[in-house]
Amino acid sequence: MKILHTSDWHIGKKVNEFSMFENQEYVFDQIYQIIKNEKIDVVIVAGDLYDKPIVDTESVKFLNNILVKIVKECGSKIILVSGNHDSSDRISFVKEFLKDSGIYIEGKFNGEINKIVLNDEFGEINFYPLSYFDEIHIKHLYNDSSIKTSDDALKNIINRLHVDYSKRNIFIGHGYFSNKNGDKMIESDSERRLSIGGQEVMDASILKDFDYVALGHLHASQKVMYDHIRYAGSISKYSFSEMKHKKSVTIVEMLQKGNLNIKQIELKLKYDMREIEGYLDSLISEEFYKNLNVMDYYRVILHDSIGLSDPVSRLRKIYKNVMEVKFKDTQFDLDMEYQVSNDDLVSKSAFELFENFYKSVSNKELNDTQIKIIQDVIKDSEISEY
């Protein structure tokens, strides 16, 4: 049996107000081709189909189209679990009927994993899909106060499965898995924290006796402790922290028990995420951009001083999809609002507030001439107020 493992589609995602539909469409066209070329039998989607619990109608139609393509056109079955971004109740609508079409949607965990049994020439393969869960929910479901951590919860869920480890078994899950020590995996800014003050990291070795473990949540494709426990990673880049990732799907060929071939197939993005840095005039010179894809999503680090007139418009004349503009040696980000505390607003004078602001964005103190100008401006504004 040949399996394509993917996750973290985040349909409907916007990055800095830019819709990701075009990139996603471009990627899915490659996925359909891979399913056909590799003769995939089952696609596994390990959570975060949608970016939000309630999505717009365009996203609903987009996911619908993916299911039609994968199942009706490519002839593959598909198993999907709900991630922490999904509404497990919404995505499981009419799932009872979809099974007959080869679409297995696992919604909110209700105490028992719905095992799926599929066959190939070597016999049965058991799939155990588990949607994102939190340990408090499991503790209540099982009415077991000894469940304190997500590891406890996971062990409890697995024990109740009575897995026959002489058979071939695949586990599908969504969450943060690492080793026993909870060491940090390759993270990105795109993963929403799973719990506040909870035991969010799970020990992947609990799952080591499954023949393959298909995980979702972390956006970088990576193994967890073992070669057969893997994150497929997201299908596209959803923040600049993923800039250097290579996106891929993971192909798992299951032969007889204990016989497994795993490979990754890279996905190309229509618009990549890139960072460029320098003086504005040089960045918008043909010499600089002639070898770049100017349609990519750019983060621009400017070496100019912040007084520069309308840098975003000037950059967008060349780079249509500029997403972020920052100034080097400052903490100032053109998309970012400078924050003032309420305490400061009450206790500090207008001049002191400006002094702090200037220091924060330029890393410099005001000089005497500047101080004079600011003081005059403030005085004028105060007079005209009354």
Place this chain on the structure above:
Amino acid sequence: MKILHTSDWHIGKKVNEFSMFENQEYVFDQIYQIIKNEKIDVVIVAGDLYDKPIVDTESVKFLNNILVKIVKECGSKIILVSGNHDSSDRISFVKEFLKDSGIYIEGKFNGEINKIVLNDEFGEINFYPLSYFDEIHIKHLYNDSSIKTSDDALKNIINRLHVDYSKRNIFIGHGYFSNKNGDKMIESDSERRLSIGGQEVMDASILKDFDYVALGHLHASQKVMYDHIRYAGSISKYSFSEMKHKKSVTIVEMLQKGNLNIKQIELKLKYDMREIEGYLDSLISEEFYKNLNVMDYYRVILHDSIGLSDPVSRLRKIYKNVMEVKFKDTQFDLDMEYQVSNDDLVSKSAFELFENFYKSVSNKELNDTQIKIIQDVIKDSEISEY
């Protein structure tokens, strides 16, 4: 073939903040029983499945359960069209797969009706499901500026069908249908107006050559011009204007061409909508309520004067589900805010504003003693403001 025609479920509906789930569950249990007893082959739902385009997860699970019951447990097929309350894009998610299970969902009209052909011992029956539409959309779809009214649009849609009227044909639609003159049908406060300034009423005679026309939108079950063109009406009461309706489903037995038996089967409500009227003390006396179902939804018209202390709490001690309390001979409704125009707020004195308010809620003029009290109160409040 035996068909059950229903419409206007409005799942997720709240009336005066009261959830209608309990009533709906009670009604659907009767519908499942009717499907079994009458050996129904096809259930037709003529729009407004949900009350809103985006519903809560409880409503999603509720509709899911209905589909499972009707199709998997009762063994009937089901054809659903989208009403003006539904999101046609959302309800048509995965509809391509549901057909195989006998669930035919018609989403947004895209220029062509998706004819469904089902068979019985007399041959084929064609079902033509048409979701709620507006004429502007049809005009654009067909790029035909001669389409000006919804009648024009409907005629255009029907003409393109090339219906073979020698066969048995059933039309399913959602909207306001009447005769050529657009005479008023039995309406209720529950129907949202379909267009503003548009030609919302359609001539039902355009559909007269179909063997049966299953309509949705109006909440009272009623015929339109012909015995075979019918609104099934809503399954439950969704406003006090429906208080006197009897709710029902319509059973259509199709025999050979031209041979049709139609009957209605009444649906009982768990909590009915009722109005009671009198003095508060008498309404909450056992003598009065002993023969009433005190759990029904009540609109109470009080004969007392409006100074009465906390009438709602006192009524709710007996009638748990009091929805509205009004005072006779006043326009004052305890749930209603008295509206003052901005012009009046600027131009009128505090005393004049109160005078208007008093007259509006009591239908009386202030007497001299009252005038004196109000003037004193206003004077005091004005002094203390400075």
